[in-house]
Amino acid sequence: MINNYPIVMQSPLFKGVGMDDLNNVFSSIHYRIKKYDADQIIAFEGDEVKCLYILLKGSVKGEMMDPSGKTIKIEDILPPKPLAIAFVFGSANKFPVNIVSNEPSELLVIEKADALKLFSNNEQILQNFLNVISSRSQFLTQKIKMLSFQTIKGKLANFFLQETKGEAIDFVLNKSQNALAELFGVARPSIGRAFKEMNDDGFIHIKGKSVRIIDIKGLRSYLST
Amino acid sequence: MINNYPIVMQSPLFKGVGMDDLNNVFSSIHYRIKKYDADQIIAFEGDEVKCLYILLKGSVKGEMMDPSGKTIKIEDILPPKPLAIAFVFGSANKFPVNIVSNEPSELLVIEKADALKLFSNNEQILQNFLNVISSRSQFLTQKIKMLSFQTIKGKLANFFLQETKGEAIDFVLNKSQNALAELFGVARPSIGRAFKEMNDDGFIHIKGKSVRIIDIKGLRSYLST
DNA sequence: CCTAGCTTGTAACGAATGTTACAAAACCAG
DNA sequence: CTGGTTTTGTAACATTCGTTACAAGCTAGG
Numbered sequence: 001m002i003n004n005y006p007i008v009m010q011s012p013l014f015k016g017v018g019m020d021d022l023n024n025v026f027s028s029i030h031y032r033i034k035k036y037d038a039d040q041i042i043a044f045e046g047d048e049v050k051c052l053y054i055l056l057k058g059s060v061k062g063e064m065m066d067p068s069g070k071t072i073k074i075e076d077i078l079p080p081k082p083l084a085i086a087f088v089f090g091s092a093n094k095f096p097v098n099i100v101s102n103e104p105s106e107l108l109v110i111e112k113a114d115a116l117k118l119f120s121n122n123e124q125i126l127q128n129f130l131n132v133i134s135s136r137s138q139f140l141t142q143k144i145k146m147l148s149f150q151t152i153k154g155k156l157a158n159f160f161l162q163e164t165k166g167e168a169i170d171f172v173l174n175k176s177q178n179a180l181a182e183l184f185g186v187a188r189p190s191i192g193r194a195f196k197e198m199n200d201d202g203f204i205h206i207k208g209k210s211v212r213i214i215d216i217k218g219l220r221s222y223l224s225t
Numbered sequence: 226m227i228n229n230y231p232i233v234m235q236s237p238l239f240k241g242v243g244m245d246d247l248n249n250v251f252s253s254i255h256y257r258i259k260k261y262d263a264d265q266i267i268a269f270e271g272d273e274v275k276c277l278y279i280l281l282k283g284s285v286k287g288e289m290m291d292p293s294g295k296t297i298k299i300e301d302i303l304p305p306k307p308l309a310i311a312f313v314f315g316s317a318n319k320f321p322v323n324i325v326s327n328e329p330s331e332l333l334v335i336e337k338a339d340a341l342k343l344f345s346n347n348e349q350i351l352q353n354f355l356n357v358i359s360s361r362s363q364f365l366t367q368k369i370k371m372l373s374f375q376t377i378k379g380k381l382a383n384f385f386l387q388e389t390k391g392e393a394i395d396f397v398l399n400k401s402q403n404a405l406a407e408l409f410g411v412a413r414p415s416i417g418r419a420f421k422e423m424n425d426d427g428f429i430h431i432k433g434k435s436v437r438i439i440d441i442k443g444l445r446s447y448l449s450t
Numbered sequence: 451c452c453t454a455g456c457t458t459g460t461a462a463c464g465a466a467t468g469t470t471a472c473a474a475a476a477c478c479a480g
Numbered sequence: 481c482t483g484g485t486t487t488t489g490t491a492a493c494a495t496t497c498g499t500t501a502c503a504a505g506c507t508a509g510g
Contacts, residue, residue: 066449086366089352090359096366116352120345127314127341133358134315140365141311141321147372148410150498151466176487185373187468192489194467208476208488224291225466375468376496402458412498417459419497433458433506457506468495476487 001033002026005056008108011080013054013128025122029114034107036060042099042107043083049093052115053083058105062097076102085129086136088112146184150225152194155184157222160204160211173209198222226258227251230281233333236305238279238353250347254339259332261285267324267332268308274318277340278308283330287322301327310354311361313337371409375450377419380409382447385429385436398434423447 002022008014014022033056036042042060043049055077062074074097077083087093089112110118119126149155159180164171177195181188198204203218204211213219227247233239239247258281261267267285268274280302287299299322302308312318314337335343344351374380384405389396402420406413423429428443429436438444 086359086362088359089355090361090363091356092360092363092367116348116355119351120348123341123345126344126351129355130314130341130358131316133355133362134311134313135317136315137311137358137362137365138315138317140362140369142317143369144365144372147369153466178487188488189469189490190467192487196489401456403456413458414460414499415497421459451510453508453510455507455509457504459502459504461501463499465498466496469493471491472489474487474489476485478483478485480482480484 032109036101043095052110054108056106059102153222154225257334261326268320277335279333281331284327378447379450
């Protein structure tokens with residue numbers, strides 16, 4: 001049955017696993033293919049995550065209610081992505097958002113006990129799963145670092161130092177002010193203002209997309225702000 | 226050899242695993258016990274994490290350099306805790322901080338390949354590891370949510386609504402203003418000011434440690450700030 | 451009861467950012 | 481090249497928070 005979905009081979013969970021091996025492990029566990037119509041609720045925010053879910057067909061979206069009751073779309077999820085993968089195990093394993101189908105969709109559903117069996121029986125799948133959730137944690141750690149800077153200049157200095165790995169002196173900015181503003185959750189004109197101030201401080205020289213780091217020590221001083 | 230460290234039974238990784246089972250799985254993998262003197266560098270920030278490390282004896286600290294070159298202690302780690310557990314696997318698996326021994330210490334060191342074997346061979350250990358790193362991810366997700374509020378009133382409203390699960394109307398605050406300020410990374414007088422403003426807005430009534438939610442809808446309106 | 455230490459309340463002032471708006475510059479497609 | 485769209489620069493004003501400081505209230509121990 002899993003044979004009907006060759007896309008599953010491209011899932012981050014099954015990278016590097018041959019089709020024979022995949023068939024082998026799937027033949028020894030229980031799993032379901034669950035179908036949904038368009039605009040159907042797949043899971044509610046706050047519901048316990050009881051299974052490992054992988055999207056095989058269609059597309060789904062994660063959405064939240066804002067305080068006024070309005071629905072905000074967080075992201076669209078396409079095959080062969082897993083859903084809420086970091087919430088399958090753990091002490092607070094609740095869906096962080098509502099999951100709704102955008103169109104008719106099909107999900108691979110594996111109960112937790114069978115997911116554990118799957119991981120035990122194939123080390124590559126286990127390693128893939130560990131890589132995915134560990135990378136998630138690492139990404140979140142970086143995001144917290146960014147959000148913990150009190151000032152926009154601190155965020156920008158951190159961003160520049162990470163982009164250059166403390167090496168290059170000149171580099172080309174690969175994000176517009178708008179994109180940086182969205183990434184940092186700040187107002188776009190404030191990005192422009194911070195650029196001007198950093199320029200005025202003499203630590204960088206920025207013209208359009210070209211950035212030159214003039215005083216790296218000065219740039220690092222923003223990291224405590 | 227692992228018998229010499231009964232404390233390992235209390236590690237979050239080995240909860241619910243009997244001593245016989247533990248001996249059994251450890252007899253089929255390679256591992257080392259590594260000893261360190263006091264004030265010795267165990268790992269540098271940015272170094273690749275190549276092994277699973279569990280502290281068996283002594284204590285170690287995580288520390289960072291601030292931009293001025295000064296050392297900041299992030300946390301102390303005691304047995305039987307693992308080190309940098311969310312950084313063992315994943316695409317950015319580097320130590321996030323320096324790790325330094327506070328006193329003579331001993332670490333259980335398991336190469337990644339052997340760690341994978343350990344997990345494959347005992348489902349309870351596998352589940353424990355998945356629970357630990359998934360919980361870590363869930364904690365980080367909550368922290369990002371908190372840090373993403375633009376205002377202190379938003380943070381506090383979120384905190385109150387989580388403490389009460391949207392149910393109780395009266396409750397006792399279990400954290401001092403100082404503790405809340407530390408938790409949110411803000412100034413203590415600003416917490417007091419936000420309390421006063423929320424009081425003045427008529428959404429809560431707070432006196433000492435007693436909190437009454439007067440207008441939950443109003444309280445929710447802070448969530449967008 | 452008294453004292454010391456901790457917590458809270460409050461205020462003034464400065465710093466940083468958000469918001470709104472408009473103009474200029476840059477970019478892209480026809 | 482031209483026109484339309486996007487991006488950037490800038491400014492004024494409002495909002496929020498940080499910092500510093502001091503006083504009052506609370507709590508625990510002797």
